[in-house]
Every structure is written in C-alpha cells, then in structure tokens.
Amino acid sequence: MRTKRTVGVYLRYILYGLLAVSLAAYAIYFTQNPNVNDLNRFLINAILGLSIFVTLNTGLLSLANAGFMAIGAYSSAILVAKVGLPLFLSLPLAMLICGIVGLLIGLPVLRLTDVYLAISTLGFGEIVRVIIVTTPDLTGGATGANLSTGFPFERMRQTETWMLVLFLAFLIYLFYWLDRSKTGRALRAIRQNSGAAATMGINVVYYRNLAFVMSAVIAGAAGVFYAHQIGSIDNNDFRFSKAVDILSYGVLGGTTHWFGPILGAGLLTVLPVSLREVFGTSVAFFTQLPVIINGLALLLVVIFLPGGLFQPSRYRHKEMPINEAEIADDVAVSKESPPLVEGEAVGPPADALPLLELHDVTRTFGGITAVDNISFGIPQGIICGLIGPNGSGKTTLLNLITGIYHPNRGRILLSGRDITGLPPHLIAKLGIGRTYQNIRLFNDMTVLENVVVGHHARIKTNLFTTWLRLPQERRQEALARQEALGLLKRLGLLGFASQPASKLSYGDQRRVEIARALALHPALLLLDEPAAGMNDVETALLAEFILTLKRQGYTVVVIEHHIDLIMQVSNEIIVLNFGKKIAQDVPVEVQQNAQVVEAYFGQE
Numbered sequence: 001m002r003t004k005r006t007v008g009v010y011l012r013y014i015l016y017g018l019l020a021v022s023l024a025a026y027a028i029y030f031t032q033n034p035n036v037n038d039l040n041r042f043l044i045n046a047i048l049g050l051s052i053f054v055t056l057n058t059g060l061l062s063l064a065n066a067g068f069m070a071i072g073a074y075s076s077a078i079l080v081a082k083v084g085l086p087l088f089l090s091l092p093l094a095m096l097i098c099g100i101v102g103l104l105i106g107l108p109v110l111r112l113t114d115v116y117l118a119i120s121t122l123g124f125g126e127i128v129r130v131i132i133v134t135t136p137d138l139t140g141g142a143t144g145a146n147l148s149t150g151f152p153f154e155r156m157r158q159t160e161t162w163m164l165v166l167f168l169a170f171l172i173y174l175f176y177w178l179d180r181s182k183t184g185r186a187l188r189a190i191r192q193n194s195g196a197a198a199t200m201g202i203n204v205v206y207y208r209n210l211a212f213v214m215s216a217v218i219a220g221a222a223g224v225f226y227a228h229q230i231g232s233i234d235n236n237d238f239r240f241s242k243a244v245d246i247l248s249y250g251v252l253g254g255t256t257h258w259f260g261p262i263l264g265a266g267l268l269t270v271l272p273v274s275l276r277e278v279f280g281t282s283v284a285f286f287t288q289l290p291v292i293i294n295g296l297a298l299l300l301v302v303i304f305l306p307g308g309l310f311q312p313s314r315y316r317h318k319e320m321p322i323n324e325a326e327i328a329d330d331v332a333v334s335k336e337s338p339p340l341v342e343g344e345a346v347g348p349p350a351d352a353l354p355l356l357e358l359h360d361v362t363r364t365f366g367g368i369t370a371v372d373n374i375s376f377g378i379p380q381g382i383i384c385g386l387i388g389p390n391g392s393g394k395t396t397l398l399n400l401i402t403g404i405y406h407p408n409r410g411r412i413l414l415s416g417r418d419i420t421g422l423p424p425h426l427i428a429k430l431g432i433g434r435t436y437q438n439i440r441l442f443n444d445m446t447v448l449e450n451v452v453v454g455h456h457a458r459i460k461t462n463l464f465t466t467w468l469r470l471p472q473e474r475r476q477e478a479l480a481r482q483e484a485l486g487l488l489k490r491l492g493l494l495g496f497a498s499q500p501a502s503k504l505s506y507g508d509q510r511r512v513e514i515a516r517a518l519a520l521h522p523a524l525l526l527l528d529e530p531a532a533g534m535n536d537v538e539t540a541l542l543a544e545f546i547l548t549l550k551r552q553g554y555t556v557v558v559i560e561h562h563i564d565l566i567m568q569v570s571n572e573i574i575v576l577n578f579g580k581k582i583a584q585d586v587p588v589e590v591q592q593n594a595q596v597v598e599a600y601f602g603q604e
C-alpha cells in the first residue's frame with residue numbers, strides 16, 4: 001500500500017516533468033515552424049476533455065462523446081457548406097442539436113450505470129456512424145465530407161486558434177463557477193453517493209441527465225471546431241478509438257477537478273508531437289513510440305494514481321476562512337417553526353394529527369418478510385425509539401419511509417399526505433431527513449460542504465444565477481454556508497469544518513450526518529443507530545442533543561442498541577421482532593412487557 005503510494009508520488013513527478021519537457025520541446029519546434037495545427041488539435045482535445053469531465057465527475061462512465069462530436073461536426077459542416085450559414089451561427093445550432101439528441105438518448109440510457117452505460121453509449125456512437133455512412137446525399141457517406149462530396153474546403157476551413165482559446169476560456173469560466181454552485185455540489189454528491197444524495201433532496205435522474213446533456217453539447221462544439229479545422233471530415237474520425245481517447249484525457253488527467261482532463265489532453269496531445277519532432281518518422285518503431293508511451297502512462301496512472309494526475313485536495317476548495325462572527329448561534333429548525341430559544345418547551349398540540357402514519361406496511365426480500373404488516377402513528381413533537389434484535393427490520397422500515405424501498409403492501413402518510421411510492425428526493429423535500437446505519441457521507445467533501453449539500457433543496461439558485469453571478473447566488477450560498485456552520489457548532493463539529501469527512505472518527509461522522517440531515521429542516525428526523533461507534537461521553541452528549549431537538553419541536557425516530565439512551569430520550573418505544581411490531585408503548589411499560597423482554601432484553 002505504502003509502496004504503491006510512493007510510486008504514485010514519483011509517477012506524478014515524472015509525468016509532470018515529461019509534460020514540461022515536451023511543452024518546452026514543442027515551444028522550440030513551434031518557433032521554428034509556426035504550424036498551428038497541433039496547437040488547435042490540443043485546444044479541441046481540451047474541450048473534449050471537459051466534455052468527458054462533466055459525466056465522469058457525476059459518476060457516469062459514458063463513451064458517447066465521439067458520437068456527439070460527430071453529430072456536431074456533421075451538423076455544422078452541412079449548415080456551413082450546404083445551407084450557407086456562417087460558422088458562428090452553425091456553432092450554437094449544432095450544439096443545440098447535440099443537446100436535444102443527448103436528452104433523447106440520456107432519458108433511457110441513464111437508467112444504466114457502470115459498464116452497461118459504457119457499452120450502450122458506445123453503441124450510440126456506432127449508430128451515429130452508420131447513419132452518416134448511409135446518408136451520402138447529406139453527409140458524403142463513407143467517402144466523408146470533402147470536396148468530392150460537395151463540401152468545399154475553402155468554405156469549411158474556418159477554425160482559428162483565437163476562437164478555440166476564447167471558447168475554452170468561456171468553458172473554464174462556466175466550470176469554475178459550476179464547481180462552487182448548488183448544481184456542481186449535487187453532481188459531485190451523486191458521484192460520491194447517489195443514495196445519500198437522493199435523501200438530501202437531490203433529484204439524481206434530473207442531474208444525471210443534465211450532466212449528460214452538458215457533456216453532449218460540449219462534445220458537439222468540439223466537433224464543430226474539428227470539422228472546420230482541416231476542412232474535411234470522415235466518419236472514421238469518430239470511431240470507438242476516439243471515444244477511448246477522450247476517456248483517457250479524463251482518466252489520465254483526473255476527474256475530480258475540471259483542470260485534470262485539460263492536463264490529460266495536454267499530455268496526450270503534446271507529448272506525441274514532441275516525440276515526433278525529436279525522433280522523426282523515419283524509423284517505424286519511432287512512429288509507434290507516442291502510442292506506446294501514451295498507453296504506458298495511462299496504464300501506470302490507473303494502477304498507481306487512481307483518480308488521475310491532477311487531484312487537488314478538494315478539501316481546500318472552500319478557500320474562505322471560517323469567521324466565528326458569521327456563525328449563527330441558533331438555527332431555524334423547520335419550515336413551520338421559527339427558531340426557538342433553547343430550553344423552551346413545546347409540547348405537541350393535544351389534538352395533533354399523527355405526523356407519520358404507517359398502515360399495514362409489508363416488504364419482502366425473496367423469502368424474507370423484512371417488514372411484516374406494520375402499522376403505527378407518530379404524533380408531532382415526540383421522540384420515538386425503535387428497537388429490536390438485529391435483522392428485525394428496523395433499517396428496512398426507515399428505507400421504506402424514505403422511499404429507498406417501496407412497500408409491497410400498505411400505505412405511508414406524512415401529515416396526512418400519502419407518500420407511498422414517491423422517490424427519495426421528493427420525500428426529503430416534503431420534510432423527512434435521515435442518517436444511515438452504515439455511514440454515507442460524501443467522503444471527498446469537507447465536513448462543511450457535506451452539510452451545505454444538505455441545504456440543497458432550500459438553496460434557490462440555478463445555472464443562470466450561477467453563471468451570470470446574480471446577487472441571489474452569493475446571498476443564497478452565503479446563507480447556506482452560515483447555517484451549515486451554525487449546525488456544525490451546535491453539534492460540536494466546528495473544529496472539523498474544513499476537514500475531509502472521511503478523516504473523522506465514526507462517532508464524529510455520525511454527528512456530521514445528523515447535521516447534514518438537519519440542514520434539510522426536516523419535520524421528521526430518522527436516526528439509524530446514531531450512537532454506534534461512540535464512546536460513553538459522546539453517547540451522553542448525543543442523548544442531550546436529541547432532547548434539545550425535541551424541545552425545539554422536532555419529531556425524531558431513533559433506532560438504537562444503547563438501551564439507556566433509548567430509555568432516556570424516548571416518549572414512546574416501538575419494538576420489532578422478525579419484521580413484526582410486538583409492542584408500542586411508553587418506555588416503562590415496554591421495559592416490563594414480557595414479549596419484549598424475551599425477544600430483546602432477554603438477549604443482553
């Protein structure tokens with residue numbers, strides 16, 4: 001493990017060194033022979049690198065970019081050469097076409113993940129080529145779009161270096177601010193843990209599609225510039241190997257920061273050029289050298305630097321220092337209730353409708369009935385303990401309430417509203433927050449950013465406010481950050497705010513999860529074994545914290561094996577055994593219930 005890391009460190013130095021040397025070699029070569037073709041090729045590849053970055057950074061292994069590049073290239077070639085549009089008009093039109101195709105392809109294909117997504121998007125790229133080959137009147141068919149098929153070279157060849165520099169700068173501007181926005185955080189959260197992202201109110205399907213369409217549009221733009229660089233294109237330019245090339249910019253350069261794929265494109269484009277200049281093309285081996293070195297670099301990076309060459313610490317991402325004065329002492333707790341002074345008691349109204357109701361809820365997994373015909377109501381403002389032996393269905397119950405699983409039978413109501421079958425992100429938005437028994441933090445984010453993700457549903461910004469830098473953007477972001485800091489302070493986590501979540505102890509990570517769930521301002525908070533991994537002192541502090549939540553008007557369901565904690569905080573306890581509810585009562589009664597003692601306390 002350690003040797004692997006050491007090799008990784010050296011490999012990074014070697015590759016950066018190689019890049020520096022080949023850049024220098026390229027600069028010398030360029031001064032002697034100012035041919036912009038190689039430079040343009042690098043800039044186009046950098047744009048392609050950004051297109052693969054969007055999908056990889058969202059956790060989507062898509063190989064559709066060569067296909068979108070082809071669509072962009074041919075759309076623009078046809079618009080310029082056959083329709084007679086100027087390049088600057090064909091560019092947005094070609095991008096629009098790619099966006100529409102991206103949406104139509106993405107909707108069905110993004111239901112797949114991993115290798116299945118890769119294969120189906122590769123299939124898409126091949127279909128695009130087949131369409132090009134079989135429509136010779138429009139595209140020039142197998143011969144390509146060139147002079148012989150009616151695409152005049154002089155009119156086609158319009159890509160200038162300054163256009164590419166401008167376009168790349170424009171994209172970098174967009175990516176720079178995207179990274180710091182609600183949308184950027186959502187995309188990263190989905191990559192790190194799509195399940196947890198959904199329970200933070202993030203619409204995973206929507207954001208996956210958004211990323212796919214963005215990627216398609218950028219690849220399409222690269223295709224436009226590509227078509228007008230040499231002045232002729234061929235369907236073979238967009239083969240499978242092109243898709244792999246584009247992917248390797250991301251894999252080599254890194255996919256956690258937008259600069260990574262640009263670096264990867266730089267290395268994989270400039271290095272071969274420099275090698276060609278140094279070794280010439282006379283000996284067969286030397287013509288293949290760039291391919292060999294590229295392949296080797298890629299192989300070594302995948303093994304020794306998983307995540308790529310450029311991996312800035314994401315944790316320094318929030319460069320602003322934390323200012324004690326900006327931290328609110330107390331935080332509004334739910335949509336309904338204004339912030340309350342701590343210690344002020346709010347009892348549930350006497351005639352309160354149950355906040356949460358389950359009616360005959362059943363869920364089976366194969367032959368196991370994990371949750372068996374369970375019904376109960378939880379009134380507003382109480383703490384409800386949920387106990388039972390391991391495997392009795394407690395976690396499954398929370399998964400059913402939060403929409404991760406849907407019941408086979410039965411109904412679940414929140415404030416009288418039927419939420420059965422709703423997707424997790426909608427249930428989160430309706431006011432149910434949760435933590436996980438097996439901690440699910442966004443490990444590559446800071447503790448603070450994790451909690452800011454929890455604010456997702458309440459941050460009223462969009463891509464326009466982000467990219468146009470509207471005042472609303474800064475206000476909303478600052479507010480979310482301030483509230484997140486306030487929550488961290490309440491949970492005693494302020495000292496960890498700028499640390500990576502994965503570096504914390506389990507006990508602290510569980511508290512970060514609680515803070516993240518509270519950021520949602522949930523009416524109902526579900527805690528799955530929050531004290532697991534905590535020592536006695538931490539557990540006692542947690543119990544106290546849960547009690548302050550109750551005083552502030554929260555309704556909490558807490559699963560716990562620390563029976564002292566349950567007895568201390570609960571107004572009511574529900575006991576499960578083999579998926580069935582065997583008791584629901586006040587703590588003293590539950591403790592004396594013979595069935596419960598046998599099923600649960602008897603084991604201790």
Ligand code: ADP
Nearest residue numbers: 365368370388389390391392393394395396397
């Ligand atoms: P608890 O949280 O009370 O320990 P769980 O709800 O995790 O119990 O599990 C209840 C039962 O449901 C167990 O038998 C478990 O194996 C089963 N179960 C839970 N989730 C799944 C799943 N996704 N697939 C198959 N079986 C599951």
Ligand code: MG
Nearest residue numbers: 394395396437
């Ligand atoms: Mg469990």
